[in-house]
Amino acid sequence: MxxxxxxxxxxxxxxxxxxxxxxxxxxxxxxxxxxxxxxxxxxxxxxxxxxxxxxxxxxxxxxxxxxxxxxxxxxxxxxxxxxxEYKIPLMKRGFDILVSASVLLMISPILLIVSLAIRLESKGPIVYKSKRVGTGYKIFDFLKFRSMYTGADAKLAELKHLNQYSDGKNGGKEKKAEKDYELDFNCPECAKLPEGEHCSPILYIKGHKICENWYIKQKKELTDSTFIKISNDPRITKVGNFIRNTSIDELPQLFNVLKGDMSIVGNRPLPLYEAELLTSDDWSLRFMGPAGITGLWQVELRGKKGVMSEEERKMLDNQYANNYSFWGDIKLILRTIPALLQKDNV
The missing domain is CATH 3.40.50.2300 (Response regulator)
Known part of the structure; x- marks a missing residue:
């Protein structure tokens, strides 16, 4: 041409x-x-x-x-x-429908009481919907009882320095906003290699070449940490604090299970901003297993008193995706029940 x-x-x-x-x-x-x-x-x-x-x-x-x-x-x-490619086994799907429908029927009075308490304490919707990424990167509306004051998402950037999964290397210093952040396209590892060779596959971002490893590292630094969890979060209401500690805020997810968006047991569906950083071969396997309300890392986290590194969490997700079974799910459910009686906020 x-x-x-x-x-x-x-x-x-x-x-x-x-x-x-x-x-x-x-x-x-x-x-x-x-x-x-x-x-x-x-x-x-x-x-x-x-x-x-x-x-x-x-x-x-x-x-x-x-x-x-x-x-x-x-x-x-x-x-x-x-x-x-993941297809939910017939036995697992039948179990999900039976359990979710039965439990929703039994706890309907609790759902009503919690709904009234949320409405009386603060303005806003009773059920909070957020886009989550589940099995096979499927995006759906994830349901929870609202446990925060309205407008809480807008305050997230101000509280990132309190993130429990952050490695703390930034010393609490404020980071640049994503719109002000400029990628460095010169990978220091690639610079050590002979000309024309790269340490990882090449991506094309904004018309420039950048190796995948260097891009992921910078993207991760920009977001502080792939997973975000804040201890004693000031955005949480009094009712919200109670329903979180007792896991009552998770009950609307039984409707997600009934619809087929997720299962009773599986890897937690992730928010979009977290899922986009887990596309490498090492971590994307967690999306090839069932998404669920409770799973392996939640039980392990409660057992470790709420302290778990980001790497541990991702490895447990992959471990579940590789080894899940119907009877393994039953064991996790039995381990979840006593874990809910602990006071740690997971």
Whole structure:
């Protein structure tokens, strides 16, 4: 195309989903060291570079080998994706419907009393809805009894320095707002490698190249910590404090279970701002298991008196996604009941 070099044009072609299995080879009429460097930097966009003169049979053989390679790699990715697709087992779904419907019927007087208490103490809706990410990155309306004063979300940025999952390395200093934050596209780890090599896969952000590891690290620093939990949160009402400590605020989630958004037992559905930071292969497995009201890390957290690192929590989520079973869920439910009697606010 006029005004565009071969590498730039290859980048446009590579963005076409219909050309995923199509090899892209750059042919230059004369040797150029600068072009050679650019082709190495464009790894993942162009597959190979040849300088004229070259035998047509060599290009033909290279194209055939690349076609076979792409076909095998893409087929493996499809098989891997199918392997990790989660479908709720029939026994687990039947258990969820039976338990949620029965419990909702039995606790209907409690639901009414709590609803009145919330309405009398503070203005606002009785049930709080928030977008959460569950199984297979499905987004749904997550239901809880409102335990905070209205407008609490707007105050979250002012309280991030109290986050229990923060590593405290910032010394309580105020961070830049995301709109004022500029990404550093120069990864210090990539700088140690030979030119054209990178420490992790390359992403294209705002027209610039950046390695995935360096991008995730900066994104994590910007948000202070992937998980946010504040001790003695001043945004919580008196009724809210009681229903949180007794886990009564979680009861409306039984309607989510009845609808099929989540299960009784599973990994907690995450807010969007937390889920977007867990897309790497190491942590995305937690979304390939059932989402639920209570799960492995909640029980373990209560047992550790409310103290757990972010890494521990994510590892427990992955552990549950890998090993969950119907009878394992029953054991977790039995462990949850005595844990609810503890005073720690999880």
């Amino acid at each position: 006029y005004g565009m070099n071969g590498i730039e044009y290859a980048g446009i072609l590579r963005g076409n989903k219909r050309l995923l299995k199509t090899p892209i080879i750059l042919l230059a009429f004369e040797k150029d060291d600068d072009l050679l460097k650019k082709s190495f930097a464009a790894k993942g966009i162009i597959d190979d570079l040849y300088f004229y003169p070259v035998k047509p049979i060599d290009i033909y053989n290279r194209i055939r080998s690349l076609q076979q390679y792409y076909s095998e790699i893409l087929d493996q990715k499809v098989k891997k994706k199918k392997k990790y």
